[in-house]
Amino acid sequence: MTKHYDVIVAGAGSMGMAAGYYLARQGVKVLLIDAFNPPHDQGSHFGETRIIRHAYGEGREYVPLALRSQELWNELEKKSHLKIFSQVGAMGFGPKGNAPFIDEAIASGKEYNLNVEQLTGEEMRERFPGLQVPDDYNAFFEPDSGFLFSENAIQSYKELAVHHGAELSFNNPVTDIEAYEDSVKVVTANGEFTSDKLILSAGSWNGMLTEKIGLNLPLYPTRQPVAWFEANEELFNTKAFPVFMVEVPQGDTRAIYYGFPTFDGCGVKVGRHDYEDHIDPNTVDREFGSNENDEGHIREFLDQFMPEASGALKKGVICMYTRTPDGHFIIDKHPVHPHISIAATCSGHGYKFASVIGEILSQLALTGETDHDISIFKLDRPSLKNLVK
Numbered sequence: 001m002t003k004h005y006d007v008i009v010a011g012a013g014s015m016g017m018a019a020g021y022y023l024a025r026q027g028v029k030v031l032l033i034d035a036f037n038p039p040h041d042q043g044s045h046f047g048e049t050r051i052i053r054h055a056y057g058e059g060r061e062y063v064p065l066a067l068r069s070q071e072l073w074n075e076l077e078k079k080s081h082l083k084i085f086s087q088v089g090a091m092g093f094g095p096k097g098n099a100p101f102i103d104e105a106i107a108s109g110k111e112y113n114l115n116v117e118q119l120t121g122e123e124m125r126e127r128f129p130g131l132q133v134p135d136d137y138n139a140f141f142e143p144d145s146g147f148l149f150s151e152n153a154i155q156s157y158k159e160l161a162v163h164h165g166a167e168l169s170f171n172n173p174v175t176d177i178e179a180y181e182d183s184v185k186v187v188t189a190n191g192e193f194t195s196d197k198l199i200l201s202a203g204s205w206n207g208m209l210t211e212k213i214g215l216n217l218p219l220y221p222t223r224q225p226v227a228w229f230e231a232n233e234e235l236f237n238t239k240a241f242p243v244f245m246v247e248v249p250q251g252d253t254r255a256i257y258y259g260f261p262t263f264d265g266c267g268v269k270v271g272r273h274d275y276e277d278h279i280d281p282n283t284v285d286r287e288f289g290s291n292e293n294d295e296g297h298i299r300e301f302l303d304q305f306m307p308e309a310s311g312a313l314k315k316g317v318i319c320m321y322t323r324t325p326d327g328h329f330i331i332d333k334h335p336v337h338p339h340i341s342i343a344a345t346c347s348g349h350g351y352k353f354a355s356v357i358g359e360i361l362s363q364l365a366l367t368g369e370t371d372h373d374i375s376i377f378k379l380d381r382p383s384l385k386n387l388v389k
């Protein structure tokens with residue numbers, strides 16, 4: 001007999017696992033389905049760490065969500081036996097007058113009265129002697145931010161969800177979804193399940209699953225190299241150096257690099273945030289170094305701005321971002337089947353919000369509404385006009 005649930009979560013990675021926990025803890029009968037066994041190294045959440053910033057270069061609308069996320073991560077850390085958050089601080093810098101990401105982060109900090117210091121290039125060099133920042137750069141430092149242990153957090157949500165009665169069906173890809181007036185049937189490799197509500201949170205595979213329910217969304221999975229380098233441990237350890245976002249002029253446009261300090265000898269971790277290499281998540285080339293730019297771009301950045309962190313390559317991995325045309329997430333109810341909620345929320349900066357997005361998805365599934373302002377993530381926003389079919 002087909003088993004029936006209050007809510008099924010299809011895709012139990014960063015966002016889905018959090019949603020599963022927030023539902024289960026309210027006594028909801030929830031099934032979490034995943035193609036792998038999260039946390040795993042196939043989607044968008046692996047590589048140990050993710051930056052959490054409160055002042056937000058992608059738009060000040062994100063600040064209240066970042067602050068609520070931080071509260072939820074801190075709450076998760078109290079309940080978990082694993083380390084979730086490391087408060088090393090976050091900084092950003094870019095050329096004065098030509099770094100809109102840095103300017104917006106500083107402006108968002110002022111608007112929300114965050115603990116954000118604005119610094120010059122010279123002040124940055126004094127504060128962080130590992131840095132080579134030109135004098136005419138503009139910079140900020142926020143001591144309350146830092147990084148999350150992304151795989152630990154998913155593991156913690158999983159254990160807590162199960163503790164509260166959630167059922168798991170892992171290593172079991174969803175292959176089809178049938179939407180009815182007030183229920184859904186979810187077909188998987190290992191059988192069928194039905195539920196009153198469905199949350200779709202399949203990361204880079206969201207496009208394939210939303211097609212099954214009649215939606216063609218503008219989602220573009222991309223291949224993302226990230227690498228760890230031997231560094232001067234004194235200058236770049238977590239007590240001396242924060243996480244960073246750096247805007248670098250590049251012809252008429254700008255590149256953005258991000259990274260983390262070294263801890264437990266792991267080396268400095270760096271990636272290029274604006275790297276565009278569209279792929280199919282089922283066939284993505286996962287070999288780091290198969291493209292010379294995988295290491296090349298990052299190495300150029302390190303040589304220019306952090307030469308003492310440009311040591312031997314320790315490790316490189318290939319992860320995936322899913323971009324939307326405007327860089328903002330998609331979090332909404334299905335326009336025809338409102339009992340289905342969708343979180344297609346990468347664009348490469350979604351992890352820090354996974355806790356609050358889990359809360360939002362649980363609220364949408366239970367009441368059809370959420371306490372949070374998600375207007376910039378709606379499917380009918382002007383920038384997606386004619387792109388959602």
Ligand SMILES: Cc1cc2nc3c(=O)[nH]c(=O)nc-3n(C[C@H](O)[C@H](O)[C@H](O)COP(=O)(O)OP(=O)(O)OC[C@H]3O[C@@H](n4cnc5c(N)ncnc54)[C@H](O)[C@@H]3O)c2cc1C
Nearest residue numbers: 011013014015035043044051174202203205319350351352
């Ligand atoms: C290299 C890299 C660095 C990043 N750095 C940061 C950062 O510093 N800060 C930050 O905030 N964000 C960062 N991000 C972005 C962030 O990690 C993602 O936005 C976030 O992990 C996306 O979460 P998700 O739940 O959408 O996807 P995932 O965590 O990948 O979860 C999707 C889940 O769906 C499952 N799934 C897929 N298809 C199916 C199917 N058919 N049936 C069942 N299950 C399925 C997958 O197995 C997976 O477990 C980074 C991303 C990458 C790749």
